[in-house]
Each structure stands twice: as C-alpha cells, then as structure tokens.
Amino acid sequence: MRGSTPLARVLGLGSAKQGAHHWWIERVTAIALIPLGLWLAVSLLALPDFRHDTVAAFIGSGSHPTLLLLTIATIWWHSRLGVQVVVEDYVHAPALKSATIILLSFAHALLAVAGGIAVLRLALAN
Amino acid sequence: MARRPLSPHMTVYRFGYTMSLSILHRAMGLVLSIAFIVFAAWLCAAAAGEAAYDDFIGLLPAPLARAGLALVVVAFVYHLANGIRHLFWDAGLGFERSQARRSGALVVVVAVIGSAVALYALFTHGAAS
Numbered sequence: 001m002r003g004s005t006p007l008a009r010v011l012g013l014g015s016a017k018q019g020a021h022h023w024w025i026e027r028v029t030a031i032a033l034i035p036l037g038l039w040l041a042v043s044l045l046a047l048p049d050f051r052h053d054t055v056a057a058f059i060g061s062g063s064h065p066t067l068l069l070l071t072i073a074t075i076w077w078h079s080r081l082g083v084q085v086v087v088e089d090y091v092h093a094p095a096l097k098s099a100t101i102i103l104l105s106f107a108h109a110l111l112a113v114a115g116g117i118a119v120l121r122l123a124l125a126n
Numbered sequence: 127m128a129r130r131p132l133s134p135h136m137t138v139y140r141f142g143y144t145m146s147l148s149i150l151h152r153a154m155g156l157v158l159s160i161a162f163i164v165f166a167a168w169l170c171a172a173a174a175g176e177a178a179y180d181d182f183i184g185l186l187p188a189p190l191a192r193a194g195l196a197l198v199v200v201a202f203v204y205h206l207a208n209g210i211r212h213l214f215w216d217a218g219l220g221f222e223r224s225q226a227r228r229s230g231a232l233v234v235v236v237a238v239i240g241s242a243v244a245l246y247a248l249f250t251h252g253a254a255s
Binding site: 031045046049059108119122 | 152155156158159162163165166168169170172173174175176179180183199202206209210212213216244247248252253254
C-alpha cells in the first residue's frame with residue numbers, strides 16, 4: 001500500500017470507518033425491539049379480528065400511535081442494517097453491491113415514512 | 127479491487143448444528159424484513175379507508191395469508207430468542223462451545239414453545255381464527 005494515492009486506497013483497500021457504528025446501532029435497535037416487538041406481536045395477537053374498524057381503532061387510539069411510530073423507526077434501522085450485511089456477504093460485484101444497498105435503503109425509507117404517515121392519519125382521525 | 131478473502135468462509139468448517147441456527151437467524155431476519163413491507167402496506171390500507179382495506183385483505187387467498195402469517199410468527203419468535211442469544215455473545219458471555227450448544231438448544235425449545243403458543247392464540251382465539 002505504500003506509495004499508493006489516497007484515492008487508490010479508498011477504491012481498493014481499507015475500511016470506510018463505519019463498521020463500529022453499524023455494529024453498535026444494530027445492537028441498540030435490537031435491544032429496543034425486544035419490548036417494542038413483543039408489544040406489537042402481543043397486541044396484534046390480542047385483536048379480536050382484522051376488520052377495518054377494529055384495526056383502525058387499534059392503530060389510532062391512546063398510546064398506540066407513539067409506540068407504533070417508535071417501532072416503525074426502529075425496524076427501519078434494524079432491518080436496513082441487517083439486509084445490508086446480507087448483501088455485503090453474498091453480492092460481490094462492487095457496483096451491484098452498492099446499487100443494491102442504496103436501493104434497499106430507499107425502500108426502507110419509503111416503507112417507514114409511508115407506514116408512519118398512515119399511523120398519524122389514523123391517530124388524527126380518532 | 128484488492129483480492130481479499132471475504133467472509134463467510136462456509137466451506138472451511140466442519141458442520142455443527144449451531145451453524146444452521148446461525149443461517150436460520152439470518153433467514154428469519156429476511157422473512158421479517160419482507161413482513162415489514164406487508165406491515166407498512168397494511169397500515170397504509172387501514173388509513174386509506176374501509177374499501178381500500180378490504181381490497182388489500184382480499185389480495186391474498188385466506189389460506190395463503192394464514193400460512194404467511196404463521197411463517198412471520200415463527201420467524202419473529204425465533205429471531206427474537208436467538209437475537210437475545212447474540213446479545214449475550216456481544217456482551218462477551220457464553221462463547222465456550224459447550225455453552226453455545228446449550229444456549230442454541232434452549233433457543234430451539236423456546237422458539238418451538240413460543241411459536242406454538244402464539245399460533246394457537248392467533249388461530250383459535252385471535253384475529254385469524
């Protein structure tokens with residue numbers, strides 16, 4: 001590596017210095033998702049049916065919008081970081097790898113924002 | 127690109143059942159990521175009103191939807207149980223091979239019992255009954 005330019009080093013070797021942050025956020029969101037995921041799972045299991053009025057009332061009432069928004073935001077991060085690692089492990093062509101990760105990041109943002117706005121709409125309608 | 131060795135080096139290890147638990151953790155994580163798509167769409171459908179919501183629910187035939195729901199329940203329980211096992215490792219605990227095998231067996235037992243209870247609740251008393 002001695003003698004190579006900084007650009008050559010970035011393109012060829014060396015970390016992006018993001019690994020520890022990725023690892024840490026994945027763990028923090030994992031810990032957050034223990035209570036949030038359990039809450040969501042138990043709540044959905046406890047619904048008497050999946051009809052529209054039942055579901056809309058559940059999503060929009062009381063503390064549910066707050067907890068749902070927290071859950072959505074946490075899943076957004078955790079799932080995005082998780083699938084990124086899968087792509088990094090199995091997609092080896094550099095351009096395809098980057099393109100896939102960027103696409104998955106956009107998809108996660110879209111899902112989380114759309115889901116979050118849906119929760120807000122139901123919360124304000126209640 | 128520099129030609130560096132890339133993980134995972136699947137072929138250099140003798141197979142142990144803890145390896146299948148590791149693969150399963152990743153596979154179930156992917157199932158949950160796909161479930162996030164359906165969950166977000168479900169929220170949007172609910173916000174769009176009763177007609178749109180009924181259309182959304184009608185997209186999949188009921189048996190297929192129930193099977194998908196069951197898979198997500200199993201994926202959630204397993205990924206949660208094994209994820210807690212991973213957090214203990216991250217804290218530096220339980221790395222010995224005998225400990226990892228025991229915690230792996232515990233995760234399987236918890237996942238089977240937890241999934242059975244959740245599926246029973248969902249399909250006999252819950253919303254999908």
